[in-house]
Amino acid sequence: MSWRILFLALLLIASIGVGAGFDYHRFVTTPVAISGDRTTLDIARGTSLHALARQMTEQGILKHPYYFMALTRLQGDQARIQAGEFELTAGMTPPQVLARIVSGQVIQYPITLVEGWTFRQALAAIDAHPRFGGESLTALSDDELMTQLGRPGEHPEGCFFPDTYRFPRTAKRLDILRRALERMDRVLAEEWEKRRPDVPLATPYEALILASIIEKETGVPAERPQIGGVFARRLQQGMRLQTDPTVIYGLGVRYDGNIRRADLREPTPYNTYVIQGLPPTPIALPGRESIRAALQPADDDSLYFVAKGDGSHVFSATLDEHNRAVRRYILGQH
Template identity: 65%
Template structure:
């Protein structure tokens, strides 16, 4: 009799415990995470296990029953599906929603804009300044070593990276982002090269990239780019020197202090298009798609010269006489 009563008592105790445990588990499922403020971030390093993550969530007070979170992941078949990254948490997020978030890979994304017309060095400095990216700084690396790491040994880096806004998660590698920019420029240059006009005085996509970089530096007004491209293409066809200030400035490098002088225009550098004929040896900046298109689909016309008006736009001239009059008016400020 005693053993029978003991069995009944133990059975009832087990059932009561199991019932209480079940109710407690369902309360856990319905209780939102505990965070201070409207949002919080959860950064999960690579290689973090479910158990380690659950214990960390418990220590931080985000979950009050971390062992239930482990059970939830196993019951959902997601115990091995946690993805590293940085996730946004909100006060209304239940443990189920939290599990779905960290197994979905929907991480917080950051952005970096590489600006059209920047030099390669400026792009590297922006990458190094982005604190959410991982990896060693790139600015101090020799350009030849950097291009070899990107799988382009022997190539000059200037102009080969597409200026755009790139999105990425925390802990993305700087070199990987630079590789994306390089690959994107390859695709866009190939697309635009296939649509180029016939009989252009440039014979390779790289020459188009060089010309596009000059167009990019000459104007920030999108509507003017095809027209400026037309001037340069006509000058190249006629064997005229390009005579464009941005190439001179690029050739001066760090010596340029913002004041372009007549002696600079006479100085012999590989980039001084007042001295050399044809294109400089490399691009002088990172051109955008519109500048590349302007180099490959230039606007027709007869103008061979242009001069800045001081408001960001230019005056175009067909003859040297017209050009000189425009220079006197807009540069020398003479009537």
């Protein structure tokens, strides 16, 4: 009788084991429960496997937390759980969810620093992004910011590469500035190595200054090399650059949308109608194409350009040609 009871007990255990095996197989091959197309799983730093399984069950993602724990241990991933926000999409199975979590594929948020923005405009955009943590950047002085970035004493204008950057929710505002600063270092070094040997620029920083002016003067991207050529020849011939964006930058908050004759005569450090050569710093964030235009300018004979009103320019080699273009496109005298 005892042997029969033992046999029945073993048979019951085996049946339970087979049933559990089928159950586990169904668990790992069935998509997790997601309401809609996607949901966000936010894992706090230091979350244990048990706590994660419980959190996912409470969110309705899992029905069998212990199977998820078993899956994680069987794959040896219990110590590889990453913190952060993870996007889970409809149709993902538990192994796919686990793979995303341990890979660290956290949700990335974009922010764009626009070519031609000033440094302070870039700071305002970063501060305004709702996903950033950390202290406000616009509340800090330029010196304080550059010191925190490891560049004490350096002027920040133009030194941050304009681009779209992606970051996790845990990123700080200063992280974006650091990435943009390092990116500009790389881009400027790359373009400096490919410069024309006759460009009238002694240092990469001078190239950055000229590139920022080209960036502000360019309405049609294809014209950048031509505009770069005009400025290069003016520098080579000892002519003043005479470019309005530098006047505007020198006026600062006093600029009201109009440049007056008195503004053109005002001796600010940036007024290239008054000063010889380049201004002391960049005036905006230049992109790669403007840096390239400063270092590989078009080789023609133009020394002047005037806006046509549609974003493009008329380029002239002589003052007479330029004056005719001014009369036509600025004064409306045909």
